[in-house]
Amino acid sequence: GAGVSQSPSNKVTEKGKDVELRCDPISGHTALYWYRQSLGQGLEFLIYFQGNSAPDKSGLPSDRFSAERTGGSVSTLTIQRTQQEDSAVYLCASSLGGNLRGTQYFGPGTRLTVL
Amino acid sequence: AQKVTQAQTEISVVEKEDVTLDCVYETRDTTYYLFWYKQPPSGELVFLIRRNSFDEQNEISGRYSWNFQKSTSSFNFTITASQVVDSAVYFCALSGSQGGSEKLVFGKGMKLTVNP
Numbered sequence: 001g002a003g004v005s006q007s008p009s010n011k012v013t014e015k016g017k018d019v020e021l022r023c024d025p026i027s028g029h030t031a032l033y034w035y036r037q038s039l040g041q042g043l044e045f046l047i048y049f050q051g052n053s054a055p056d057k058s059g060l061p062s063d064r065f066s067a068e069r070t071g072g073s074v075s076t077l078t079i080q081r082t083q084q085e086d087s088a089v090y091l092c093a094s095s096l097g098g099n100l101r102g103t104q105y106f107g108p109g110t111r112l113t114v115l
Numbered sequence: 116a117q118k119v120t121q122a123q124t125e126i127s128v129v130e131k132e133d134v135t136l137d138c139v140y141e142t143r144d145t146t147y148y149l150f151w152y153k154q155p156p157s158g159e160l161v162f163l164i165r166r167n168s169f170d171e172q173n174e175i176s177g178r179y180s181w182n183f184q185k186s187t188s189s190f191n192f193t194i195t196a197s198q199v200v201d202s203a204v205y206f207c208a209l210s211g212s213q214g215g216s217e218k219l220v221f222g223k224g225m226k227l228t229v230n231p
Binding site: 031033035042045048056059089091093095097102104105106107108109 | 222
């Protein structure tokens with residue numbers, strides 16, 4: 001009964017570098033979400049994957065952000081050319097998904113610091 | 116647009132006091148879910164409760180209770196006989212069917228400090 005796992009737990013990078021954040025959802029959960037938590041903006045939705053459907057990318061703040069989900073399981077959030085304002089905790093959640101059936105369970109997050 | 120408002124930003128109480136956390140929401144959806152999550156100092160968001168828009172029955176779970184009132188668009192959370200371990204940031208959240216996504220819209224959170 002493992003929960004959502006995320007790696008790395010902490011990431012420090014230099015401005016302009018690319019970073020990849022990983023999320024392993026709960027086994028059997030078809031829906032996967034990425035959120036960002038920062039002091040100024042609170043908890044913000046970034047992107048949502050549900051099964052084989054096209055992802056909802058409406059929360060991605062710029063085209064420097066992208067995410068993919070391979071094989072309906074693991075997801076990677078990529079931030080290109082990082083900026084200092086990207087510094088935040090990136091949270092992943094998963095749920096049983098579809099038709100509002102699923103409660104979202106969150107991972108421990110990745111704390112990203114852009115110097 | 117969906118919106119969740121937690122008017123209180125920070126509350127400090129003494130152990131054994133009761134405390135109520137307010138949550139007011141806005142949505143045009145007729146079907147929606149409301150949630151409370153707890154974020155202790157360790158940082159992980161912990162799910163507490165989910166309530167759907169068709170179920171206004173209040174709920175009690177141990178020292179926790181929730182009061183859902185559609186007439187006032189509120190979903191308040193009460194901790195009875197608070198304990199130091201209740202110290203955390205509490206988030207109210209809303210999930211609807213707008214746009215077909217189940218994304219959560221969160222309030223700004225309320226930091227509860229329970230002092231011994």
